[in-house]
Amino acid sequence: MVPGFLSLSLSRLGLWASGLVLVLGFFKLIHLLLRKQKLARAMDSFPGPPTHWLFGHTLEIQQTGSLDKVVSWAHQYPCAHPLWFGPFIGFLNIYEPDFAKAVYSRGDPKASDVYDFFLQWIGKGLLVLEGPKWFQHRKLLTPGFHYDVLKPYVSVFAESTRIMLDKWEEKAREDKCFDIFCDVGQMALDTLMKCTFGKGDSGLGHRDSSYYLAVSNLTLLMQQRLESFQYHNDFIYWLTPHGRRFLRACQVAHDHTDQVIRERKAALQDEKEREKIQNRRHLDFLDILLGARDEDGIKLSDMDLRSEVDTFMFEGHDTTTSGISWFLYCMALYPEHQQRCREEALEILGDRDAFQWDDLGKMTYLTMCIKESFRLYPPVPQVYRQLSKPVTFVDGRSLPAGSLISLHIYALHRNSAVWPDPEVFDPLRFSPENVSRRHPFAFMPFSAGPRNCIGQQFAMNEMKVVTALCLLRFEFSLDPSRLPIKIPQLILRSKNGIHLHLKPLGPGSGK
Numbered sequence: 001m002v003p004g005f006l007s008l009s010l011s012r013l014g015l016w017a018s019g020l021v022l023v024l025g026f027f028k029l030i031h032l033l034l035r036k037q038k039l040a041r042a043m044d045s046f047p048g049p050p051t052h053w054l055f056g057h058t059l060e061i062q063q064t065g066s067l068d069k070v071v072s073w074a075h076q077y078p079c080a081h082p083l084w085f086g087p088f089i090g091f092l093n094i095y096e097p098d099f100a101k102a103v104y105s106r107g108d109p110k111a112s113d114v115y116d117f118f119l120q121w122i123g124k125g126l127l128v129l130e131g132p133k134w135f136q137h138r139k140l141l142t143p144g145f146h147y148d149v150l151k152p153y154v155s156v157f158a159e160s161t162r163i164m165l166d167k168w169e170e171k172a173r174e175d176k177c178f179d180i181f182c183d184v185g186q187m188a189l190d191t192l193m194k195c196t197f198g199k200g201d202s203g204l205g206h207r208d209s210s211y212y213l214a215v216s217n218l219t220l221l222m223q224q225r226l227e228s229f230q231y232h233n234d235f236i237y238w239l240t241p242h243g244r245r246f247l248r249a250c251q252v253a254h255d256h257t258d259q260v261i262r263e264r265k266a267a268l269q270d271e272k273e274r275e276k277i278q279n280r281r282h283l284d285f286l287d288i289l290l291g292a293r294d295e296d297g298i299k300l301s302d303m304d305l306r307s308e309v310d311t312f313m314f315e316g317h318d319t320t321t322s323g324i325s326w327f328l329y330c331m332a333l334y335p336e337h338q339q340r341c342r343e344e345a346l347e348i349l350g351d352r353d354a355f356q357w358d359d360l361g362k363m364t365y366l367t368m369c370i371k372e373s374f375r376l377y378p379p380v381p382q383v384y385r386q387l388s389k390p391v392t393f394v395d396g397r398s399l400p401a402g403s404l405i406s407l408h409i410y411a412l413h414r415n416s417a418v419w420p421d422p423e424v425f426d427p428l429r430f431s432p433e434n435v436s437r438r439h440p441f442a443f444m445p446f447s448a449g450p451r452n453c454i455g456q457q458f459a460m461n462e463m464k465v466v467t468a469l470c471l472l473r474f475e476f477s478l479d480p481s482r483l484p485i486k487i488p489q490l491i492l493r494s495k496n497g498i499h500l501h502l503k504p505l506g507p508g509s510g511k
């Protein structure tokens with residue numbers, strides 16, 4: 001039994017606690033309202049679509065077809081318009097090359113209202129860092145994308161792709177359409193684990209497969225969270241079943257990364273092992289990260305190492321998965337371009353049976369098609385910034401420091417002032433002559449400026465090797481009963497998967 005005086009003080013404690021929560025909640029609300037007012041006033045000179053007092057534009061944005069809704073807004077409000085995520089957070093949404101240049105040629109920090117959701121998993125890695133620390137990490141990591149490092153990955157890409165294509169060979173025998181997105185995702189993660197952790201030809205072990213599951217879970221859960229208003233508050237989210245699953249998966253991912261780092265460090269201590277690593281065919285990202293030193297000989301801390309590895313895993317697999325899947329969809333949609341890419345690949349290969357580094361530069365038609373597919377289906381459709389200083393746009397309108405910016409890459413790539421007949425798939429837009437005549441900020445699948453994608457060369461190489469090998473093995477065509485439905489979920493996805501029909505080309509035409 002609880003003594004009387006204790007229960008009295010307990011109930012009084014409860015009263016105090018709820019009072020405190022109320023007061024804190026009140027101050028939080030005042031803070032949010034003041035911020036809202038500031039954001040709204042800053043965007044006064046930018047007219048935009050009507051907003052709901054509570055939901056802002058989220059109702060329109062959560063619907064399917066939201067991407068094309070924004071394209072129609074972009075048509076109605078040239079250059080920029082306000083975009084409200086709920087009642088308090090308003091971005092200036094931009095989709096015009098000069099507007100993009102004004103912001104993205106500078107290195108302003110990421111908008112924490114969006115990117116803080118990633119912190120629990122990927123920590124303070126390159127994607128979310130800012131200021132001098134970002135600069136230091138960027139410099140330390142850049143050697144990891146030197147072409148000497150990237151060269152041997154050509155055969156890693158080919159190996160992972162072969163596993164996927166063999167699986168597809170089985171599925172294609174049933175002569176039914178199937179969703180390629182999942183298989184491409186597994187292939188991309190498999191590749192990235194090999195390039196990051198240096199998993200050799202021995203394949204992935206048991207521990208790796210639980211890591212693999214955790215990463216897939218994390219990406220899925222994070223997408224769900226971003227879409228669900230009620231999950232945005234950390235405290236509330238961690239209490240829900242989804243939030244707890246998220247934390248569990250985070251734990252698995254972190255444990256795996258820590259253990260790989262520990263083992264590799266131990267191996268480096270060992271003289272013999274070190275020699276083995278140095279004589280290995282190639283270095284992986286982890287070798288580069290462990291060896292990175294700045295001018296003062298300072299290396300990355302264990303926490304930094306983990307954040308960078310996790311950032312690579314997050315940034316590096318979903319993006320390429322989206323890119324490859326939508327590219328194959330485009331090929332299915334336009335058989336004449338598909339055939340030209342295939343012929344080019346056959347010609348480059350000649351009587352060899354594997355692509356080499358030098359071949360990648362010769363895939364000119366394929367590269368133009370990849371870029372055109374990036375234009376129409378950008379794997380990262382939207383990126384966000386918070387201005388660290390005021391900006392003035394070409395038309396004289398300006399925004400103060402602290403304003404939030406959303407670059408709508410999807411709408412920029414379909415801006416008819418820049419791209420005539422934007423809906424038409426035309427790889428020749430990316431002929432050298434046509435590219436040189438266009439605004440450098442008209443095409444930004446990898447963003448641009450100092451905070452652009454550090455992995456873009458890696459990604460382009462992977463795209464080329466994987467898609468060329470796919471086109472050599474199969475003919476891709478549409479499943480007219482299940483056309484993909486575009487939805488932005490961090491990356492560009494299809495609500496119903498990407499269902500294609502695959503016809504094996506047989507041993508004569510493919511390799």
Ligand code: HEM
Nearest residue numbers: 126127315316319320323379380383446447453454455459
């Ligand atoms: C088709 C594939 C890819 C696309 C479309 C893509 C796109 C992008 C974009 C748009 C950004 C800017 C993000 C922002 O401003 O918030 C970015 C940043 C980044 N990407 Fe990629 N990416 C791809 C593949 C990769 C790969 C394969 C890696 C690593 C292996 C990678 C690593 C990164 C990192 C670390 C950043 C942050 C860079 C910084 O802020 O300094 N990406 N990427």
Ligand SMILES: *[C@@H]1O[C@H](CO)[C@@H](O)[C@H](O)[C@H]1NC(C)=O
Nearest residue numbers: 210213214217245248249252
């Ligand atoms: C990931 O999800 C699968 C199925 O939903 C589940 O079986 C598995 O335990 C999850 N793994 C982690 C690490 O959360």
Ligand SMILES: *[C@@H]1O[C@H](CO)[C@@H](O)[C@H](O)[C@H]1NC(C)=O
Nearest residue numbers: 426428429430431432433434
């Ligand atoms: C430039 O693009 C236009 C329209 O896409 C195309 O008709 C033309 O052939 C291209 N020019 C070159 C030199 O490729």
